[in-house]
Amino acid sequence: MSRALRRAAVVTCACLTVSLTAGVSLADVTPDDKARVQQEKSDADSRVHNLTGHLHDTDEQLTSAYQALQETQSKLPGAEAELRQAQDAEAEAIADEQRARTAVEVAQAREGRARDELAATIESIESSRQDVARFAAQIYQEQGGIGELAIAMEATTPQEFADRLALVDTVMDVQHGQIGRLTTAKADKVAQEALLEALRVEKEEAQAEAQAALQRASDARVRAHDAKQALDYLAAQQQAQTAELETQKAATQQRLDQAQSDQDRLEADLKEIARQEHILEQERLAKLERERQAKIERERQAKIERERQAKIERERQAKLERERQAERDQEAARERDQASRSNPAPAPAPAPAPAPAPPPVSSSVLTRPCPSGCWVSSEFGMR
Template sequence: MVIMRRTPAPRNASARRAIGMSAALLCSLALVAPVSAHPGSDPDPSKQKKHVDAQIDKLRDDLADTNADLANAYIALRTTQGRLPGAQSALTQAQAAASRAETANAIAAQELEVSQANETKAQDELAATSKEIRDSRGQVAQFAAQIYQEQGFGELDMAMTSTSPQQFADRIALIGTVMDLQGQSMVKLATAKASQTAQEDHLSALRADSEKAKRKAEASLAAANAARDKATAAKAALDALAAQQAQQAAAVKAQSVAENARLAAAQVESDRLSAVIKARAAAALRRAKIRAAANAKAKAEAAARAARNKKKPSSSGSTGGSSGGSSGGSSGGSPSSGGPLSAPTTLGWISSEFGMRLHPIQHIWKLHSGRDYAAPCGTPIKAAAPGVVIESGYNPGYGNRVIVDHGVIGGVHLTTTYNHLQRIRTHGGRVSRGTVVGYEGSTGNSNGCHLHFEVYEDGTFVDPRNYL
């Protein structure tokens, strides 16, 4: 059981023994520090998850004596907070990928537009060349028809039909001009045909480039759409985690109100038990003092009698008296360890020691008032020394609990408590060292199977290791 204190870590023994309860719990859950990946750790999500899981396991140990509802709500909150950095990183990466994909898509679209423009220009040029060829062919055909109609343009015919030298010369000049024009048309037609062939090849290449650019643009568009979808999903996941965190924070806050009431009741019970044990301790110490005084008086009287008997003449010889004296102890046998108390169990491991610590939920210093033994539920728990069971039963904070008064040992009064038991076996009467008083469990304010073992020295909590 963790006892809360208002003060920071104690500086002396008296401060350590002061048992306080702070009524403050979580004032603002917004100040709760999230579980985060270790600085400089690998960005691999699986490695981050392992690190967060290790932190959560440590947190479970720290909350072993916290009410399970509050502890589970807080662990769920911290788990969600631990996932937020990874979700944010995934969103950032997805948005960056979407931006790159959109840029690539824009470039591909521009390349497609250029390719299509080049193809259109080549088509126009080819169409113009084809028209030019058609026109040249028309001219050539016209010349051929004219020649056919006029039965040829032979120089002899021209000369024979000329009526004068001047007419002859004019007709010869006309024939030359016509032939030049016909030759030019033929050359132009041949050139246009060659250009048409080259343009057709160029257009085929441009069409192949356009098709390639089109496929690239389609792939870029699909990649951009997929990247945007991934970024949208990452954003939705992050928003869902944020909403989940808000709900869990509200649950922690609600549980903290109930925990406040539980802790207040636990403090009242702790004060009551401390008063009972202190009263028993005071009475036991008084009785021990009276017994010690009586023993001292009896020894003094025995010594005086022995001295008087020595002075008598008949004092020679044995007196037949007994020199034995009571040690006044009631240890009921020595423990196997070095101290007057034995460990309540040798199974499992020590999950938490006695001492001050900062509570991970309430962010205040608390005294962990005992020693925790973690072992499977049902593990037998044994009395640490002979004594009397003064209380046993269920307590809201401590769960099933047994309290054993061991009387005065070594000049101090010792009491031990066994808490969070699954079941109580010894409900009253005297017990010997090693008597099974109950079985380890997780009742009361507990977040897992463990025994919270406490030692009172004259009614005040002390570190059990002082007597083990």
């Protein structure tokens, strides 16, 4: 994760912490407060989902990194063994090269001796040639170039003849010996030249083989060292990657724990808001019920008051009717008295007709009194 993303995540968590610390007063929750908490809860759910997925991906990457690191570390012993073998082979090649150098030095010494022997042989051949040439020149100068028989025939006595023949044999033996030595020296020269060439070739081959073996061992050591160094570098990289993934996992886990804590707290806030709303709704319904009951009670009291007023009005009307009836009775009595004074002993006048009853009032309450003092509840005389 880049530093910018980490910084943004830290700022987001800090802002969330501040907003949650400010919180809402659950005693007087408004619709805006509830909407804000629901939005924060939705954001927290989204963060928990994303961080859980990120943590899962990090775990998979960490598992792969651990497997790769274990695989690399399992190759290190083989690479170290191969490096040790290459180092041992290089040391052996160095020893072989040193032995080859020693052999080359020995061959060079033998070559030097062979060169000295060849030079001595060449010198001996040259000396023999010179001896043969001097001897031939001396014989030629002394004897005039005559042959062996001429030398013998010049003798004057038999003894001189025998001496001359012995001298000729000796000279010939010396000449043949010198020629034989010259031939042998030439053969030795050819053999020494062949040996010298063989020693030179052997020296060059031994030196070339030692150099090639040393180069092969050195190349093998370099390859083994490079392979070991590459594995060490790869292991170091994988360890650093594993450590980075561990750090990312810890940071992600910390953010996930914080987001889950925020999620739980916001969930508790929403539950508390729902509880408060339920309480407020119950209080509202209770208030409505009280208002309804109060209205019913007011209507009942109003009905009772109307009935009472109607009863009072009926009693007043009945009283007025009785008073009017009494006045009519008194008027009738006065008229009878006057008539009796103007016409003595008249026949008694018939009793006046009773006053008509007031029209019945249809109502569900008592409307008028009956003769026995009770109240009639309807115009049909039902009580």
